[in-house]
Amino acid sequence: MKISLVGLGGCGKTSLYSVAFAEKKPEETKSLSPTILYETRRHPFLGLQVGIFDFGGQEQYRKEYMDKPEVFRGTDILIPIVDLHDPSKFDEAKEYFVGLLDIYRQNNEKPKIFLFLHKYDTEAYQKELLDTNVKQAKEIFLDLFKDYDFNHMLTSIYLQDELAKVFRDILMTSYADLKSHVEKAENQLQEINAKIIVADISGNVLVHNVPGVSSGLTLRGDLRDFINACNIVRENIFMNDSASFRGKSEGKEIELHILKYIISILIMKSGEIDVKSQDKINTLINDMKLLADLIISAHSD
Ligand SMILES: Nc1nc2c(ncn2[C@@H]2O[C@H](COP(=O)(O)OP(=O)(O)O)[C@@H](O)[C@H]2O)c(=O)[nH]1
Numbered sequence: 001m002k003i004s005l006v007g008l009g010g011c012g013k014t015s016l017y018s019v020a021f022a023e024k025k026p027e028e029t030k031s032l033s034p035t036i037l038y039e040t041r042r043h044p045f046l047g048l049q050v051g052i053f054d055f056g057g058q059e060q061y062r063k064e065y066m067d068k069p070e071v072f073r074g075t076d077i078l079i080p081i082v083d084l085h086d087p088s089k090f091d092e093a094k095e096y097f098v099g100l101l102d103i104y105r106q107n108n109e110k111p112k113i114f115l116f117l118h119k120y121d122t123e124a125y126q127k128e129l130l131d132t133n134v135k136q137a138k139e140i141f142l143d144l145f146k147d148y149d150f151n152h153m154l155t156s157i158y159l160q161d162e163l164a165k166v167f168r169d170i171l172m173t174s175y176a177d178l179k180s181h182v183e184k185a186e187n188q189l190q191e192i193n194a195k196i197i198v199a200d201i202s203g204n205v206l207v208h209n210v211p212g213v214s215s216g217l218t219l220r221g222d223l224r225d226f227i228n229a230c231n232i233v234r235e236n237i238f239m240n241d242s243a244s245f246r247g248k249s250e251g252k253e254i255e256l257h258i259l260k261y262i263i264s265i266l267i268m269k270s271g272e273i274d275v276k277s278q279d280k281i282n283t284l285i286n287d288m289k290l291l292a293d294l295i296i297s298a299h300s301d
């Protein structure tokens with residue numbers, strides 16, 4: 001799957017990537033240098049390699065790759081980004097996006113489009129201006145993509161949890177119907193009296209009910225290492241596609257379920273857990289097994 005991030009220089013492409021996928025803190029993006037031409041990163045998600053293309057947005061690079069339409073080829077998901085803190089560039093951004101859509105037309109491709117109205121925050125910006133800009137941006141940009149499978153959202157690197165969810169949902173669009181399973185799990189988690197994290201085997205968090213366990217999409221390093229180590233044991237010693245692991249100390253307990261080598265569920269309990277919660281945990285595990293099956297069959301399509 002190929003995702004392309006596009007937008008004028010300084011609109012926040014590299015920051016979005018860094019915060020959502022590369023465990024950077026929002027503040028750390030202030031020192032990013034401008035992207036030259038374009039950069040590609042690979043990110044495993046639910047067992048698939050996702051290529052994320054960050055197209056440098058400065059004019060000189062834009063000219064260079066607009067003349068080489070093949071770099072845009074094969075994009076499944078196009079994310080045009082608009083900087084809400086810089087309305088003076090809305091028209092220029094529009095022109096750029098129109099040019100891009102022309103290229104896709106020439107290439108005979110129709111990517112799904114998620115427009116990010118970005119920097120939706122008041123970090124060094126006035127609230128009143130922000131609202132005016134959102135309104136203006138909607139007038140300018142929402143029309144542009146009407147012939148496409150199109151969504152738009154308000155995003156900010158300072159709303160990290162929301163941003164992680166936005167990317168999770170975007171990454172899941174290649175798996176039709178799976179989103180509803182994840183949303184169901186999200187609701188189930190609210191009613192369980194234990195801390196639970198559902199992630200893929202590479203540590204992309206799908207849902208959780210524990211604040212502060214992830215940085216963007218990525219699970220905290222120590223827990224990620226734990227999953228990794230258990231996954232190696234699963235593969236090399238159990239030689240099975242699923243396995244469970246358990247640790248215990250002074251009333252605290254941690255349980256890890258690896259399901260079909262794709263999904264992992266971490267359950268952290270302190271003390272005995274009530275029967276109702278345990279029932280719900282069992283249901284969740286079964287639902288996630290089903291989800292793993294669906295992902296596998298989506299891969300083989
Ligand atoms: N307030 C705010 N600033 C952001 C946001 N995203 C990026 N920035 C800032 O915008 C500047 C340019 O970001 P960068 O990612 O290099 O833009 P790029 O040229 O599109 O890759 C940096 O100083 C970032 O800290 C955001 O959501 N809110």
Ligand SMILES: [Mg+2]
Pocket residue numbers: 013014015033034035054056
């Ligand atoms: Mg950049």
